[in-house]
Amino acid sequence: MTCSANCFARPALLATVLFTALAGAVSSAAAQTATVTAKDVWVREAPAGRPTTAVFLVLTNSGTTARHVVSGATAAADTLELHEMKRDGNMMQMSPVSRITVPAGGDVTLRPGGLHLMLFGLRKPLVAGDTIRVSLTLDDGTKLEVPAEVRAMMGRMP
Numbered sequence: 001m002t003c004s005a006n007c008f009a010r011p012a013l014l015a016t017v018l019f020t021a022l023a024g025a026v027s028s029a030a031a032q033t034a035t036v037t038a039k040d041v042w043v044r045e046a047p048a049g050r051p052t053t054a055v056f057l058v059l060t061n062s063g064t065t066a067r068h069v070v071s072g073a074t075a076a077a078d079t080l081e082l083h084e085m086k087r088d089g090n091m092m093q094m095s096p097v098s099r100i101t102v103p104a105g106g107d108v109t110l111r112p113g114g115l116h117l118m119l120f121g122l123r124k125p126l127v128a129g130d131t132i133r134v135s136l137t138l139d140d141g142t143k144l145e146v147p148a149e150v151r152a153m154m155g156r157m158p
């Protein structure tokens with residue numbers, strides 16, 4: 001099924017509100033310890049004039065409860081969205097997702113052609129070798145602050 005960004009907007013918002021309410025109710029008991037860590041964090045370089053790019057990383061959950069990335073931000077761009085890329089017939093199409101799950105005792109890899117963090121409204125060119133800081137918010141309210149190394153990536157989108 002083909003789906004534009006619009007189909008995601010309302011259910012995603014509702015899910016976020018419900019989930020936030022639930023998380024608030026249980027947060028005092030549940031998640032006092034950060035169990036999710038990030039590694040291999042990088043962002044595709046973006047020359048002057050290019051308004052978007054994407055961040056890739058591996059998230060590992062050492063806990064016994066699945067955790068979900070629900071939002072993110074970076075000073076390097078106006079907006080950060082959680083995205084996935086899927087094959088739709090012969091086309092690769094990307095769309096926003098409301099959250100990215102990090103399974104209990106497991107990991108999830110954000111990579112070109114799959115899940116990624118999409119940056120919109122880049123505030124300056126990103127040059128290979130530079131570092132930007134990315135903040136991710138989990139469903140239990142914890143935040144993950146990680147440096148992302150700017151790397152060149154030829155030929156592939158995003």
Ligand SMILES: [Cu+2]
Nearest residue numbers: 083094118158
């Ligand atoms: Cu994207």
